[in-house]
Amino acid sequence: MATKEFKAESKRLLEMMIHSIYTHKEIFLRELISNASDAIDKLYFKSLTDDKVGLGKNDFAIEIKADKDNRTLTISDNGIGMTEEELENNLGTIANSGSLKFKTENKLDEESQIIGQFGVGFYSAFMVAKKVTVVSKAYGSDKAFMWESEGVDGYTITECEKDTAGTVITLELLEDTEDEKYSDFLEQYKIQSLVKKYSDYIRFPIKMAVTKSRPIENKDTDENAEPKYEDFIEVETLNSMVPIWKKNKSELKDEDYNSFYREKFFDYSAPLKHMHVKNEGTATYNALLYIPSKAPHDYYTKEFEKGLQLYSNGVLIMDKCSDLLPDYFSFVKGLVDSEDLSLNISREMLQHDRQLKIIAKSLEKTIKNELTKMLKNDRENYEKFFKEFGLQVKFGVYDNFGLNKDNLKDLIMFVSSAEKKLTTLDEYVSRMREDQQYIYYASGESIARIEQLPQTELVKDKGYEILYFTDNVDEFAIRILGEYKEKKFKSVSADDLGLESDEKKEEIKAKEEENADLFKTLTENLNGKVSKVRLSSRLKSHPVCITSEGEISLEMEKVLNAMPSDQKVKAQRVLEINPDHPIFEKLNNLYANDKDKLGKYAELLYNQALLIEGLPIENPSEFANLICELM
Numbered sequence: 001m002a003t004k005e006f007k008a009e010s011k012r013l014l015e016m017m018i019h020s021i022y023t024h025k026e027i028f029l030r031e032l033i034s035n036a037s038d039a040i041d042k043l044y045f046k047s048l049t050d051d052k053v054g055l056g057k058n059d060f061a062i063e064i065k066a067d068k069d070n071r072t073l074t075i076s077d078n079g080i081g082m083t084e085e086e087l088e089n090n091l092g093t094i095a096n097s098g099s100l101k102f103k104t105e106n107k108l109d110e111e112s113q114i115i116g117q118f119g120v121g122f123y124s125a126f127m128v129a130k131k132v133t134v135v136s137k138a139y140g141s142d143k144a145f146m147w148e149s150e151g152v153d154g155y156t157i158t159e160c161e162k163d164t165a166g167t168v169i170t171l172e173l174l175e176d177t178e179d180e181k182y183s184d185f186l187e188q189y190k191i192q193s194l195v196k197k198y199s200d201y202i203r204f205p206i207k208m209a210v211t212k213s214r215p216i217e218n219k220d221t222d223e224n225a226e227p228k229y230e231d232f233i234e235v236e237t238l239n240s241m242v243p244i245w246k247k248n249k250s251e252l253k254d255e256d257y258n259s260f261y262r263e264k265f266f267d268y269s270a271p272l273k274h275m276h277v278k279n280e281g282t283a284t285y286n287a288l289l290y291i292p293s294k295a296p297h298d299y300y301t302k303e304f305e306k307g308l309q310l311y312s313n314g315v316l317i318m319d320k321c322s323d324l325l326p327d328y329f330s331f332v333k334g335l336v337d338s339e340d341l342s343l344n345i346s347r348e349m350l351q352h353d354r355q356l357k358i359i360a361k362s363l364e365k366t367i368k369n370e371l372t373k374m375l376k377n378d379r380e381n382y383e384k385f386f387k388e389f390g391l392q393v394k395f396g397v398y399d400n401f402g403l404n405k406d407n408l409k410d411l412i413m414f415v416s417s418a419e420k421k422l423t424t425l426d427e428y429v430s431r432m433r434e435d436q437q438y439i440y441y442a443s444g445e446s447i448a449r450i451e452q453l454p455q456t457e458l459v460k461d462k463g464y465e466i467l468y469f470t471d472n473v474d475e476f477a478i479r480i481l482g483e484y485k486e487k488k489f490k491s492v493s494a495d496d497l498g499l500e501s502d503e504k505k506e507e508i509k510a511k512e513e514e515n516a517d518l519f520k521t522l523t524e525n526l527n528g529k530v531s532k533v534r535l536s537s538r539l540k541s542h543p544v545c546i547t548s549e550g551e552i553s554l555e556m557e558k559v560l561n562a563m564p565s566d567q568k569v570k571a572q573r574v575l576e577i578n579p580d581h582p583i584f585e586k587l588n589n590l591y592a593n594d595k596d597k598l599g600k601y602a603e604l605l606y607n608q609a610l611l612i613e614g615l616p617i618e619n620p621s622e623f624a625n626l627i628c629e630l631m
């Protein structure tokens with residue numbers, strides 16, 4: 001029989017297992033028990049609707065056997081089992097396994113830490129075993145197969161005998177060395193404590209025949225005789241079988257919640273927050289929700305799937321129930337267990353399930369409240385949260401034409417000019433000056449860039465705070481919001497900033513009228529590139545800037561045009577000129593004496609304004625040539 005080779009990644013992971021440090025090795029038992037429990041879950045689920053399974057809830061169990069003479073440890077389950085093909089696919093390669101997914105997302109140099117904190121699946125058996133044998137019979141199949149491997153060299157699969165469906169995994173433990181006593185794993189107390197530590201909540205009994213001792217009844221009534229003991233063997237269930245979410249909060253420590261999270265949701269970092277909900281009333285359910293501390297690498301892509309695990313009375317019925325979470329809280333991980341849901345409900349039926357809708361609404365409230373609480377009492381963590389997931393929440397404000405904007409507006413933050421720190425809208429408004437009418441904002445690709453924008457000069461000069469919009473969605477979200485606490489939002493590039501005195505406006509208007517011909521000529525020179533050239537009341541030191549008129553701002557133009565659509569939009573651009581800058585004088589001069597040169601200046605100033613705004617100039621080489629020419 002030919003030995004098959006492991007796939008390359010599997011080989012790498014295996015090698016890593018074999019060389020991991022001793023203290024981490026004990027988690028192999030947890031991994032094998034989890035797999036056994038998953039396999040039982042699958043068959044148990046079937047048994048609820050299929051009498052042919054022939055097993056009731058109390059018949060399912062995981063069994064552990066330690067054989068000191070042969071140095072073997074055996075973990076068996078009467079779960080769904082594996083076919084020959086599944087043995088090949090599931091154990092010959094780790095491509096399907098959670099472990100590999102994790103591996104590729106994280107660097108291998110943190111290996112040993114990873115192994116310690118996080119599940120690494122079936123392969124962890126090789127941390128303690130020199131040989132692993134898996135005998136398995138799939139439910140509904142009449143053949144059983146044996147998978148055997150001594151590590152990196154490969155594995156074999158042969159047909160064998162097994163009466164009932166399920167899997168038996170036998171580990172031939174490695175020889176003890178000076179520092180590593182693998183034989184510990186054959187000790188009863190060790191196994192008992194490992195199960196308690198890692199697998200207590202497993203819903204099926206983990207049984208082991210344990211040796212106990214009891215006093216032998218004293219037949220002759222000599223009261224002074226030494227009591228005698230005898231050993232006897234009894235099958236004991238090692239785990240309490242209560243899932244963590246059904247336990248009382250008072251029994252659980254942060255650490256319990258965190259380690260459950262890491263194992264269950266394959267996250268290497270501890271979550272930022274957990275929420276343990278026990279709800280009774282219109283919907284009865286237990287839920288355990290987590291806010292991760294880091295966004296998954298695919299979070300902001302189409303590949304990301306939101307959802308919570310859904311249990312019906314302790315039985316997993318769906319791994320990612322997306323209807324339980326609104327998109328704007330899609331970052332939440334966790335599970336919901338409810339007695340009110342029917343077990344054999346299909347995905348399609350679930351979508352219309354009234355009960356599920358009630359649960360989803362109630363969970364949404366829980367999450368919102370938790371975030372609000374965090375914002376109030378735990379600012380540091382809230383900001384951490386917002387840096388990872390704030391974009392999603394802001395998107396939620398904008399999404400569905402603002403359907404949820406009022407629900408979310410107090411959760412969003414922006415960096416503001418005041419301290420260059422994140423601020424909420426509420427905080428901004430509470431700091432507004434008495435005479436300040438608007439909430440000002442400026443958009444750009446980075447904070448540094450926005451700070452340089454000429455348009456911000458006047459607002460800053462007035463001592464007003466500006467919100468810095470650096471995410472694409474920001475301006476869209478704010479436009480949908482329209483106002484906050486009756487204060488309207490105003491872009492620093494807006495036509496009327498509400499800052500100029502009437503006198504100043506009059507003065508500018510008069511000047512514009514005076515020079516109407518100059519502006520007309522400049523606009524003509526720029527030939528369709530701008531809809532208007534005018535004098536600016538917002539510029540202090542800069543000569544020119546680009547703003548826009550109408551519905552679409554320059555920032556929105558950038559964003560909309562970056563989207564995959566044939567229809568390109570164009571903001572109506574306005575070139576503003578600083579009337580107090582010497583360049584204005586110069587333009588006037590040229591208008592009187594050299595119209596040809598005026599045209600070139602117009603071109604130059606327009607391009608300069610584009611550059612400052614972070615917009616591409618239409619013809620860079622022409623621009624460069626023009627500069628040289630004028631120099």
Ligand code: ADP
Pocket residue numbers: 031035036039077079080081082090091094096097098099120121122123166167
């Ligand atoms: P993961 O559990 O993360 O998917 P593993 O390497 O632990 O990765 O296991 C790979 C796959 O092998 C499992 O997904 C499962 O399909 C199968 N498997 C492992 N152990 C058992 C078992 N005791 N019974 C049935 N299938 C199993």
